Amino acid sequence: MFKLKNLLLPTLTGLLLWLAWPPLPFAPLLFFAFVPLLILNDQLKHTPKAGARIFRNSFFGFFIWNTLSLYWIYNAGQELGVAGAIGIVSVPLLLGSLLMSLPFVMFHRVRRNFGETIGLFALICCWIGYEYLHQEWQLAFPWMTLGNGLAEYHQLVQWYEYTGAFGGTLWILLANIIVYSIYKKYKLLKTEQKSLTGLSWLSIRLALHLAIPLGLSLWMYNHYQEEGNPSNVVVVQPNVDPFSEKFNGLPPEMQLERLIRLSDSLGQPNTEFFIWPETAIIPLVREDNLPYDQSVELIQRFLSKYKNGNVLTGAVTVKWYNDKKTSTARYNKESSRYYDVYNAGLLIENLPKVQVYHKSKLVPGVESYPYSSVLGFLGNIVIDLGGTSGGYGKDNANPVLYTQSGIGIAPAVCYESIFGSFMADHVLRDAQLLAIITNDGWWKNTSGYKQHLQYAKLRAIETRRSIARSANTGISAFINQRGDIIKQTSWWTQTAIKADLNLNTKLTFYSKYGDIIAVLGSIFAFGFIMLSFLWRFISKGRPKFNTQ
Structure with missing residues (x-):
């Protein structure tokens, strides 16, 4: 059973994490938000069924954090009724809270057998392992990766070009452990009247732990120079209400006319890209008939006045097969054929060929x-x-699309933009520019679309690629290679914006080597998990480690 006094500390952790999370401007709270939970774990370590108690209390704290930060997901399911909304919300809230609690249980088990220092190392590895799992498996939802929480202060994490967001996770966890160690040392000094030397050293260590990465990042931010290779880009925000207009209320031809009109209002002779949002083209587009699709023909007619112009647009496409070629193919009884439906991106230019990108x-x-x-x-x-x-x-056969002038552009359809290594892999395949096409209007006027925008800044830093972001409803923006938002739209506004974005061909360390920190952490985490299960057989008759 939960005890009220035991709920106070995990509640404090949950509230601190929420206050630190974008779009709230209190990210520094991340550096000690876990300390109350660590203190509670220390208090419970010798109680009966300590592991179960630690799990329950950790889950409670993380459920508070997830609920307050991700409440907006409910809006996306309202059209599906109460059951649909609850189903959409339950996975990130319940599953995420469960996964976040397991590293603290592992910390308890390892500390009990090997001491607190090794236990804290296991906590770091298992937390990073959980984040990596939640990025790679089929239930992936890396929205709450700790390193994402520093997105509001992108000037302070320029070294993500080497580590990715997992470097931020490691930085945050280590800071929490140092603060926790300071607390324990201070508590020990009060009871035993020992020297202040250990406490002073820990305080200096905390200051250096925070100051060195911050100083390095500010130096990188102020000295970073972009390559002078500009491309003129127009981003369109058509502002079609996804609940009442997008798929039922506003005729497809009127939606397309709006997109073309907004594009033409800012297009100039040297414009190379017109970026339209996710599912901008309605209705379904057949991939075997792309050059003759009515929407494609209208777009190419619009592009005839722009010699080097390209439209990158979202669409829902369908591909037909005579047999079940993919694991996701569905069977159509009327035609006795199989088909796949894709949330796709199309690169349309003044050529018969239309390039297709499939959201994966x-x-x-x-x-x-x-x-x-x-x-x-x-x-x-x-x-x-x-x-x-x-x-x-x-299936994603074409992760990078190339214009007739040789520019490689990598689309990210909505949710894809929160996967750092996924975007870095696109850059490794010669993408010189990133484009995020999304429809953030499903979440209404909440913190969801603001978080999504902030995370895009981290992708720019990790890859050192400029980003053009087109949102149907949300915030459309241009982001430079330092992660600065150089221009953006307002919420729920029908408009278009343009900018000259510098292309880049250089690869960052992160683009080349990916999530090294996450892989190493996961390997160690797996080792600790195996050891914790085997230790009961290995250590029969041995006394447990004194964790005092």
């Missing part, structure tokens, strides 16, 4: 059916919760 990082339960080969019997439940049976296709 799909939202679990909404755009994809996780582990469908194993959990196929749950198909009807997934439909009831607002998901899709079979879901979207997700």
